[in-house]
Amino acid sequence: MPGPSDPRVAVYIDFDNIIISRYDQLHGRGSFHKHRVRKAEVTGPDADRETRQRLVDATVDLDAVLDFASSLGTVAISRAYADWSVPVNASYRGQLVDRAVDLTQMFPTVASMKNGADIRLAIDVVEDLFSVPDLTHVVIVAGDSDYIALAQRSKRLGRYVVGIGVAGATSASLASACDEFVDYDALPGVMTDDPITEEPTEAPRTSRRAVAPPRAPEPAPAPVTAGTTAGADQSSTADDSPTTAQGATAADTDDATAPDEPTVVAPKKGPSGLLVRALRLGHAKDDAEWLHSAAVKNHMLRMDPTFNEKALGYRTFTEFVKSRGSFVEVDETGPIRKIRLRSAFHPE
Structure with missing residues (x-):
């Protein structure tokens, strides 16, 4: 449980800014608007492949x-600003709802589709700084x-x-105005490859003491990166099969029907x-070779409050x-028990 002196973080996401910037970074400046x-x-029979x-x-x-924001302290406020009726924005519903992000609806007010998200975001930040005086960190996700x-x-x-x-869509003056500015591509977890395949789910039984049953096996984690999709089969066996936002055919899913709304499926992080990810963030933040085990567990709980080693069949976090x-x-x-990632699993 966080104490009164623990850092408390507020995260504000200019969603259109970050989505458009990322798209233009990969496909060329102005491509988001040029490609309409x-x-x-993004889904259904009318979707362009x-x-x-x-x-x-x-x-x-x-x-x-x-997760990076949670490495700074407890995330007390997280808001994302966009017109959520736009299909490409609505496709992120799964990621945002899973992380309990407060979605602020911004309808466009002029023909140019400008929705005033920057003004609303700024007003909310200043209001929160006065109404929630124990906030210690402000994270602005925009350039x-x-x-x-x-x-x-x-x-x-x-x-x-x-x-x-x-990168390439961030104001140098904004970066200078912040205490710290991080390139999205440099965030731990945004990687092109992740060699982790081990995902044991049940601890070896060393005593007759009853423990909670382990959860079902989970797939190894793999962040969403350019050119890859989470849990989707890139090869299609039938041209006329309906596809999801991840490029998987209906035959690849348990339900042959497409979802009611487009959804970008975030990679589920197993234990x-x-x-x-907690270790990578800890190493990046403190530049320390070894991290305190208790601090790593606290960070994992900030990222996923449902984590419980006992539910996986382990008596202690060390096990x-x-x-x-x-x-x-x-x-x-x-x-004090300390842990670290083996060198082969450190990001380049």
């Missing part, structure tokens, strides 16, 4: 963004120069300001993926970590 992505259907694939390639891993004044004012009010933006010995090392030589 905002009005494109080429447009859908471009969107999949440019999928933003919001888990990586929120627009319009947020320079907001970053400066937040710092003046005593908050540590962190910006997250996409191993959760542990590895759980030792079961992942192929990619985690444990140091028990001192009074």
Whole structure:
């Protein structure tokens, strides 16, 4: 349970800004508008396969963004601003709902589709800084120069300001106005490859003491990255098979019908993926070779409050970590248990 002095974080996402910036980064400047992505259907019989694939390639891993924010402290506020009636925005429903992000609806007010998200976001930040005085960190997920004044004012009010933006679409002045600015591609978890395959789900029985039954096996974690999809089969066996937003045919799913609304499926982090991402964030934040086991577990709980090693069949967190010995090392030589990722699993 967080104490009164623990850092508390507020995250504000200019959703259109980050989605458009990521798309243009991969497909060329101005491509989002040139390809008319905002009005494109992303699922169903009217969906354009080429447009859908471009969107999949440019999928933003919001888990990586929120997990990074949780490495700063307890995320007390998380809001995303966009017109959620737009199909490409609605396709992120799964990621956002799973992380309990507050979705703020911004209807366009002019023909240019500008929705005033930057003004609303700035007003909410300033209001929150006064109404929630124990906030210590403000995370602005955007690269627009319009947020320079907001970053400066937040710092003046005593908050540590962190910006997250996409390379090539971020104002240098905004980066300078923040206490810390992180490139989206440099976030731990946003990777092109993840060699982790081990996912043990049940601890070896060392006593007759009853423990909670283990959960069903989970797939190994793999972040959504350019050119890849989560849990989708890239090869299609029938041209006329309906497809999902991830490019999988209906035959690949348990239900032959398409979902009612387009959904970008975020990669589900099993226990191993959760542990590895917490360790990567810890190593990146502290630049330390070994991390305190208790601190890593607290970070895992901030990322996923449902994590419980006992539900997996382990009596202690240390037992759980030792079961992942192929990619985690444990140091028990001192009074405080420490853990670290094996060198082969550190990001490049």
